[in-house]
Amino acid sequence: MKKAKREKGFTLIEVVISMFLLGVALLGLAATTVSVVKANDLGKMITTATSAADYKMEELKNSASTAAGFDVLSSGGPEVVDNIYARQWTVVAPATGQFAGMKTVNVTVSWSWRGRRHSVSLDTVVVRPS
Numbered sequence: 001m002k003k004a005k006r007e008k009g010f011t012l013i014e015v016v017i018s019m020f021l022l023g024v025a026l027l028g029l030a031a032t033t034v035s036v037v038k039a040n041d042l043g044k045m046i047t048t049a050t051s052a053a054d055y056k057m058e059e060l061k062n063s064a065s066t067a068a069g070f071d072v073l074s075s076g077g078p079e080v081v082d083n084i085y086a087r088q089w090t091v092v093a094p095a096t097g098q099f100a101g102m103k104t105v106n107v108t109v110s111w112s113w114r115g116r117r118h119s120v121s122l123d124t125v126v127v128r129p130s
Contacts (some may be wrong), residue, residue, distance in 0.1 A: 038114075041113075042113065042118075045084075045111065045113055045118070046118070046120060048082065048085070049085055049109040049110075049111060049118075049119075049120040050109075050120050050122075052081045052082075052085055052087055052109050053087065053107045053108070053109045053120050053121070053122045054122060056079075056087055056089060056107045057089075057105065057107045057122050057124060060073065060089060060091075060105055060107070060126075061105070061124065061126055064103070064126045064128075064129075065129060066129060067128060067129050067130075070103070070126065070128045070129060071128075073091050073103060073105075073126070074091050075088075075089060075090045075091050076088065076089055077089055081109065084111050085109050085110070085111045086109070086110050086111065087107065087108070087109045088107075088108055089105060089106060089107045089108070090105070090106045091103050091104070091105050092104045092106075101127060101128040102125055102126065102127050102128070103125070103126050103128075104123065104124075104125055105123070105124050105125070105126055106121060106122070106123050107121070107122045107123075108120070108121045108122075109121075
């Protein structure tokens, strides 16, 4: 009896199965890529909003660096930043007591992205200079 000569290579079913598995893997990779791009967009927006809040916070702290500036420090906003973000700030001073001469400052930057509302908020306490 003669042995059948076995040819080297892949059968058609092996090629079809491997193409199917490769297609499934590529679809999963594409879905992951889309979610990574969305997360990067949101991260960029959060960074920009935090920078806008920090800029305003530093501006308020600098304006309160003199006694006269501290006395007129008050709430304000909303201001539009980059046509996307709304920035506002609140200044609260205790009436009397051990915290007299201090003001709590809160700066909030908010925006809408993909139908949801997002915000970043920074807080600090400023003390009336002597």
